[in-house]
Amino acid sequence: xxxxxxxxxxxxxxxxxxxxxxxxxxETDNLKYVMSPYDEHALEEAIQTKEAGKADEVFVxxxxxxxxxxxxxxxLAMGADRAVFVKDDAASDTNCKGTAMILAAALKTxxxxxxxxxxxxxxxxxxxxxxxxxxxxxIPHASVVTSFELNDGTALVEREIEGGxxxxxxxxxxxxxxxxxxNTPRYPTLPNxxxxxxxxxxxxxxxxxxxxxxxxxxxxxxxxxxLPRQDRLNKILDGDNDERVAQLLSVLREEEKVL
Amino acid sequence: xxxxxxxxxxxxxxxxxxxxxxxxxxxxYYEDHSTTTFKLxxxxxxxxxxxxxxPSFSEFDKNPAxxxxxxTIVPESMHKIWAAFKEGGWFAASFAYEHGGQQFPGMVxxxxxxxxxxxxxAASMYLGQATGAAQLxxxxxxxxxxxxYMHKLFAGDWAGTMAxxxxxxxxxxxxxxxxxxxxxxxxxxxxRGTKRFISSGDHDLTENIIHPTLAKIDGAPPGVxxxxxxxxxxxRVNDDGSIGAPNDVxxxxxxxxxxxxxxxxxxxxxxxxDECRGWLLGEPHCxxxxxxxxxxxxxxxxxxxxxxxxxxxxxCALQYAKERVQGRExxxxxxxxxxxxxxxxxxxxxxLLRQKAFIEGVVSxxxxxxALSDRLRVAGSKEEEDTCRALLEILTPVCKAYGSDVxxxxxxxxxxxxxxxxxxxxxxxxxxxxxxxxFPIYEGTNEIQAMxxxxxxxxxxxxxxxxxxxxxxxKTLAEAGTMDALGGQTGKVxxxxxxxxxxxxxxxAIGLSGDHKTYISHATPYLRAFSQLVIAWQFLxxxxxxxxxxxxxxxxxxxxxxxxxxxxYYIDAILPSTHTICHLIKxxxxxxxxxxxxxxGATHPSVTA
Numbered sequence: 022x023x024x025x026x027x028x029x030x031x032x033x034x035x036x037x038x039x040x041x042x043x044x045x046x047x048e049t050d051n052l053k054y055v056m057s058p059y060d061e062h063a064l065e066e067a068i069q070t071k072e073a074g075k076a077d078e079v080f081v082x083x084x085x086x087x088x089x090x091x092x093x094x095x096x097l098a099m100g101a102d103r104a105v106f107v108k109d110d111a112a113s114d115t116n117c118k119g120t121a122m123i124l125a126a127a128l129k130t131x132x133x134x135x136x137x138x139x140x141x142x143x144x145x146x147x148x149x150x151x152x153x154x155x156x157x158x159x160i161p162h163a164s165v166v167t168s169f170e171l172n173d174g175t176a177l178v179e180r181e182i183e184g185g186x187x188x189x190x191x192x193x194x195x196x197x198x199x200x201x202x203x204n205t206p207r208y209p210t211l212p213n214x215x216x217x218x219x220x221x222x223x224x225x226x227x228x229x230x231x232x233x234x235x236x237x238x239x240x241x242x243x244x245x246x247x248l249p250r251q252d253r254l255n256k257i258l259d260g261d262n263d264e265r266v267a268q269l270l271s272v273l274r275e276e277e278k279v280l
Numbered sequence: 281x282x283x284x285x286x287x288x289x290x291x292x293x294x295x296x297x298x299x300x301x302x303x304x305x306x307x308x309y310y311e312d313h314s315t316t317t318f319k320l321x322x323x324x325x326x327x328x329x330x331x332x333x334x335p336s337f338s339e340f341d342k343n344p345a346x347x348x349x350x351x352t353i354v355p356e357s358m359h360k361i362w363a364a365f366k367e368g369g370w371f372a373a374s375f376a377y378e379h380g381g382q383q384f385p386g387m388v389x390x391x392x393x394x395x396x397x398x399x400x401x402a403a404s405m406y407l408g409q410a411t412g413a414a415q416l417x418x419x420x421x422x423x424x425x426x427x428x429y430m431h432k433l434f435a436g437d438w439a440g441t442m443a444x445x446x447x448x449x450x451x452x453x454x455x456x457x458x459x460x461x462x463x464x465x466x467x468x469x470x471x472r473g474t475k476r477f478i479s480s481g482d483h484d485l486t487e488n489i490i491h492p493t494l495a496k497i498d499g500a501p502p503g504v505x506x507x508x509x510x511x512x513x514x515x516r517v518n519d520d521g522s523i524g525a526p527n528d529v530x531x532x533x534x535x536x537x538x539x540x541x542x543x544x545x546x547x548x549x550x551x552x553x554d555e556c557r558g559w560l561l562g563e564p565h566c567x568x569x570x571x572x573x574x575x576x577x578x579x580x581x582x583x584x585x586x587x588x589x590x591x592x593x594x595x596c597a598l599q600y601a602k603e604r605v606q607g608r609e610x611x612x613x614x615x616x617x618x619x620x621x622x623x624x625x626x627x628x629x630x631x632l633l634r635q636k637a638f639i640e641g642v643v644s645x646x647x648x649x650x651a652l653s654d655r656l657r658v659a660g661s662k663e664e665e666d667t668c669r670a671l672l673e674i675l676t677p678v679c680k681a682y683g684s685d686v687x688x689x690x691x692x693x694x695x696x697x698x699x700x701x702x703x704x705x706x707x708x709x710x711x712x713x714x715x716x717x718x719f720p721i722y723e724g725t726n727e728i729q730a731m732x733x734x735x736x737x738x739x740x741x742x743x744x745x746x747x748x749x750x751x752x753x754x755k756t757l758a759e760a761g762t763m764d765a766l767g768g769q770t771g772k773v774x775x776x777x778x779x780x781x782x783x784x785x786x787x788x789a790i791g792l793s794g795d796h797k798t799y800i801s802h803a804t805p806y807l808r809a810f811s812q813l814v815i816a817w818q819f820l821x822x823x824x825x826x827x828x829x830x831x832x833x834x835x836x837x838x839x840x841x842x843x844x845x846x847x848x849y850y851i852d853a854i855l856p857s858t859h860t861i862c863h864l865i866k867x868x869x870x871x872x873x874x875x876x877x878x879x880x881g882a883t884h885p886s887v888t889a
Contacts, residue, residue: 091319098320208327211369211382214320215312
């Protein structure tokens with residue numbers, strides 16, 4: 022069995038973010054990039070599945086600029102067997118929809134039985150790409166998975182839902198997005214770092230997978246970007262003491278729901 | 281609390297731009313490596329430092345290591361750190377493939393250790409000694425010793441120590457009394473004696489602990505010439521490699537200390553029941569010589585440990601200074617205006633700058649020493665080998681003593697930036713300060729380092745080591761001399777070099793006159809003046825690299841401008857005291873030497889607390 026892991030290179034959230042002079046983009050000069058943390062869980066689950074003898078191969082797939090190769094090497098050093106890298110300058114002008122089209126097109130020839138992805142990327146937090154990929158490949162998917170068990174041709178998973186868990190069994194091939202808690206991602210080891218150098222990174226362009234820049238263009242125009250305002254939301258209560266106590270209780274009970 | 285432990289940009293600058301680690305790739309020994317393997321290893325090291333070492337830092341203070349009467353218990357998280365270190369292959373990272381290593385350059389390994397120590401020094405100490413013991417066995421052990429111990433130590437299956445100090449013999453190793461008695465018809469000796477202040481001396485992290493132990497074979501000559509080195513395991517090892525009977529190494533206790541409390545500093549009793557077996561390493565009576573091969577790298581590492589902690593303290597103080605608002609600009613008289621972050625006050629800014637300069641100067645020297653050991657490994661000629669060795673020899677006391685002295689000063693400044701908040705345990709600085717205080721003491725006190733520099737290293741072969749160093753400094757001066765932007769700093773480093781040369785000649789004359797006591801009484805001031813020249817030279821070299829980057833418009837101008845400004849601060853504001861010190865030495869300042877004991881005042885007989 023072949024497992025694919027969708028991976029995204031994102032700025033480290035510990036970086037200091039600045040809006041560019043055009044007010045429409047983020048300054049990227051001093052950003053440090055890492056693998057999106059939820060994707061680390063996805064990769065770990067794939068590697069553990071292989072280590073349990075239930076899969077033959079784990080490969081990661083990503084779309085991005087040349088520098089994404091660094092993140093791919095990290096994935097290979099963690100234990101992925103190889104990588105598929107769709108590298109096309111036009112990829113920078115796409116969004117969730119286009120990225121999903123690119124990944125789905127590249128995955129069609131690979132035909133993995135199992136696909137893992139992080140539940141969201143920590144840069145845009147859109148939570149769209151994996152689900153779109155599953156739709157485009159016409160396979161079932163389950164999101165925000167906290168427990169995964171592979172049986173003969175099916176997977177038994179637990180999803181996190183509001184206020185509880187949802188247990189379900191699905192037939193493969195299928196796609197799963199991983200939530201924190203499903204596992205503890207491993208650190209690359211030095212021996213695996215040495216091996217990573219020799220592992221295959223298959224580079225593809227849009228043309229190789231039958232797409233054009235126009236197919237995946239985002240069609241979205243960014244009007245403005247701004248950092249969140251950090252104003253404090255103060256509320257001054259009026260009236261005499263009794264009235265203010267009543268108002269305070271009402272706010273704590275009904276609005277803040279802390280009592 | 282900052283989650284930033286070190287300035288990774290600066291480390292990248294040193295490794296890749298200044299010491300050009302990628303140039304090692306031309307050599308066969310490093311041919312499997314690439315920029316990628318270096319960067320991945322460094323990224324992973326930082327991740328480990330941040331996610332494993334640093335989160336356990338305060339636990340190591342709150343839950344000190346202790347002896348429960350049967351075994352020594354170390355902080356719980358140490359087990360996790362040991363496992364991750366072993367799993368990651370970090371024990372033998374820079375060692376050869378045949379030892380299970382990955383042949384990483386020494387400077388990359390050193391950079392990784394810098395990060396681990398910035399996260400948690402007491403934890404790093406447990407990890408560092410296994411490979412030290414392995415190196416000794418590799419260098420001087422018989423084939424059978426290698427077979428039994430070496431791979432287990434390189435792999436991190438077993439732990440190691442360095443058992444030198446005894447209750448009555450610390451600095452003066454020639455006076456150790458631990459004895460080794462040969463046993464007729466056996467390959468081992470019976471060891472008897474007490475060793476004290478043994479870092480990682482006992483713990484439950486591994487199934488065995490190997491103590492390279494200094495002892496005197498019965499009838500050996502007195503003093504250091506009678507010291508031999510033995511391998512003494514905590515448990516004997518059976519022929520099939522499995523763990524055998526206890527080897528009569530008894531833990532007498534774990535010290536309660538000012539800092540590094542999670543570190544199990546043990547007093548060990550060897551052979552209380554005459555059952556402690558030790559295997560001789562190499563030739564009899566050569567033990568100290570062997571041990572010093574390890575001591576030299578241990579001394580560089582001590583500087584590294586010290587300055588790594590200073591880095592963490594600085595990063596914490598920097599963040600605090602940017603976030604803590606207090607007071608207003610001196611020119612602002614309206615109390616209704618908002619208060620400003622304290623980093624805007626010149627006094628705070630100076631304290632931060634001084635820390636930054638100490639750290640970036642010393643780290644540069646340490647990575648340079650790593651680069652020298654790498655050059656030594658691939659050296660193409662005897663001449664180059666000799667130069668690398670000479671430089672390492674003369675710079676080791678500077679790394680250890682100056683590194684740990686200014687690290688402590690730097691942490692005091694970090695604490696000062698916090699004001700009252702620095703003095704309470706809510707912030708990590710108080711613990712860092714306590715932990716850090718040992719580094720001017722252990723691995724040979726800084727005073728011993730000063731005597732090693734002036735009494736030995738400077739004097740060797742009519743100043744051969746010193747000439748090698750001055751040659752390197754002259755190269756940098758020549759390069760900087762072609763850059764107008766660095767004119768001011770170049771001249772000042774040149775003057776300091778001349779001052780050191782002159783004072784060394786002055787002292788040499790005293791030494792040659794036979795007045796060794798006066799000569800060596802200047803050791804500590806000399807080390808300070810000498811070290812400041814060395815660090816100023818590193819900064820001038822850094823400035824050359826940074827200026828070149830600025831001239832070529834390589835981007836990241838903020839970093840390079842900050843680098844040159846830091847270098848300028850060190851050369852303009854710290855280096856000048858070198859001249860004062862040299863002046864004092866030449867003027868024959870001899871107060872300490874001739875101050876009579878009775879002038880200190882009477883004391884009562886000592887009472888133990």
